[in-house]
Amino acid sequence: MQKACSPSSMNSLRTAMRASCGGPSLTRSVSDIAITRTGKPIIRTQGGRSSLGGHTVTVFGATGFLGRYIVNRLARKGCTVIVPFREEMAKRHLKVAGDLGRVIFMEYDLRNTQSLEESVRHSDVVYNLVGRMYPTKNFDLEDVHVEGTERIADAVAKYDCDRFIQVSSYNASLDSPSEFFRTKARGEQVARSIFPETTIVRPAPLFGFEDRLLHRLAGVTNVLTSNHMQERYWPVHAIDVGEALERMLYDDNTASETYELFGPKNYSTAEIAELVDKEIGKHRRHINLPKKILKPAAKLLNQALWWPVLSADEIEREFIDQTIDPRAKTFKDLSIEPAELSSLTFHYLQGYRSSSFYDLPPATEREKREEKKFLHVLDSQ
Numbered sequence: 001m002q003k004a005c006s007p008s009s010m011n012s013l014r015t016a017m018r019a020s021c022g023g024p025s026l027t028r029s030v031s032d033i034a035i036t037r038t039g040k041p042i043i044r045t046q047g048g049r050s051s052l053g054g055h056t057v058t059v060f061g062a063t064g065f066l067g068r069y070i071v072n073r074l075a076r077k078g079c080t081v082i083v084p085f086r087e088e089m090a091k092r093h094l095k096v097a098g099d100l101g102r103v104i105f106m107e108y109d110l111r112n113t114q115s116l117e118e119s120v121r122h123s124d125v126v127y128n129l130v131g132r133m134y135p136t137k138n139f140d141l142e143d144v145h146v147e148g149t150e151r152i153a154d155a156v157a158k159y160d161c162d163r164f165i166q167v168s169s170y171n172a173s174l175d176s177p178s179e180f181f182r183t184k185a186r187g188e189q190v191a192r193s194i195f196p197e198t199t200i201v202r203p204a205p206l207f208g209f210e211d212r213l214l215h216r217l218a219g220v221t222n223v224l225t226s227n228h229m230q231e232r233y234w235p236v237h238a239i240d241v242g243e244a245l246e247r248m249l250y251d252d253n254t255a256s257e258t259y260e261l262f263g264p265k266n267y268s269t270a271e272i273a274e275l276v277d278k279e280i281g282k283h284r285r286h287i288n289l290p291k292k293i294l295k296p297a298a299k300l301l302n303q304a305l306w307w308p309v310l311s312a313d314e315i316e317r318e319f320i321d322q323t324i325d326p327r328a329k330t331f332k333d334l335s336i337e338p339a340e341l342s343s344l345t346f347h348y349l350q351g352y353r354s355s356s357f358y359d360l361p362p363a364t365e366r367e368k369r370e371e372k373k374f375l376h377v378l379d380s381q
Helices: 007-020 067-076 092-097 113-120 141-158 179-194 214-218 238-250 269-280 291-304 312-317 345-352 363-380
Strands: 033-035 041-043 056-060 080-085 103-107 125-128 163-167 199-203 258-261
Touching: 056 067, 056 113, 067 080, 067 092, 067 238, 080 113, 092 103, 103 113, 113 141, 125 141, 141 163, 141 179, 163 179, 163 238, 179 199, 179 312, 199 238, 214 269, 214 345, 238 258, 269 345, 269 363, 291 312
Parallel strands: 056 080, 056 125, 080 103, 125 163, 163 199, 199 258
Antiparallel strands: 033 041
C-alpha cells in the first residue's frame, strides 16, 4: 500500500515548488523599515487594504464623530488599531474600517485603571478623543476631560508609548467662563505634566455626516437659541482633521507641539443657518431668549431628560467667539489645505430636501446660473 504524505512534508513540498518556480520573494528593502522616535524599528509595506502599517495604535473615543475618521485612515494603511469601547452597539461600524484582524475591540471604563492599561500596553501611539459636550448623571465635564485624561496619560507613561496625541478643543482656556473650555484646558495641562511630549490638537467646530452643526441647524428641533446666533468661528471639515491626526502619527516632529485646526473662512452661526436654509429649501425658525432665562431652563432640562438636549454650558458658549493661538501650528504646517464649508453643504444636507426638488443642483450652482443670466443681459448691451 502507498504511504500517505504527512502535512509537514506537504508544506515543505509546496515551499520547494514555489522556490523552484520563482515564487514571490520574501526579502525586504531598507525603505520598508522605519525607526520610531524612541528607536523602535517597525516594518511598513504597501498593499492596498492589506498593507502593513507597522504601528499599533489605541484610539480612545473612537466611537464618536471624529473617531471613525482616524480609525478608518489608520486601519486601511495596515496599522493595528485598538478601539476601547463602552457600548457594544456603538462600535460595530468600525469593524470594517480595516482588513481582517486590523481593528481590535476592548471593553473599558474611564474610571477603571486596569482596563485603560490593558488598552495601551502594546501600543506605539495613543490618541485621546474622549470628550463630552454636556454633563450626565454618571460623568460630569471634570470627570471626562481632566480625570479621564490623567488616567490615560498615566497609562501611556507607565508603558512608555512613543506618542500621545490629546485632542482638546478650540478656545481651551483656564480663564474661560465656559466649564467645557476650562476643563479642556486643564486636561491639556495634566497631559503635558505627566507626558511632556504630548501633542495637543485643538479643532474648531467640526462639520461632516454625523456633525452637531449643520444637522442641528437643518433639524426642526433646534428652535431655542441665545445671542441671536452671533457666535463666530472657523468651521473645519472632519475629514481634514482626521488626515491631520494621521500625519501626526508618521511625523515625529509634531511631538510636544500644539495645533489649532480651523477652516479657511470665519462664519457666525446665523450665517451658517442661512446657508443651510438655502441648501434645503426650507426656512428654520429660531426663537431668541435672554441668557438669564434660557441658561437655567437648559440646565433643568438637561437634568430631567436622559437624551442629549441643550445644556447650560452650551448657552454660555454661544457668547464666546473663537480665538486662535498665534503660537500654535496649523494645517499649513502639515501641508494640508482645509475644505471650505459652503462647498460641501449640498453633500451633507441633501437628505433634508423635499422630494419635489431633491435632485436640484446645489444652491451655489443655482446662484451661478442666475448670475450668468444677468451677465448675458449686460454683455448684450
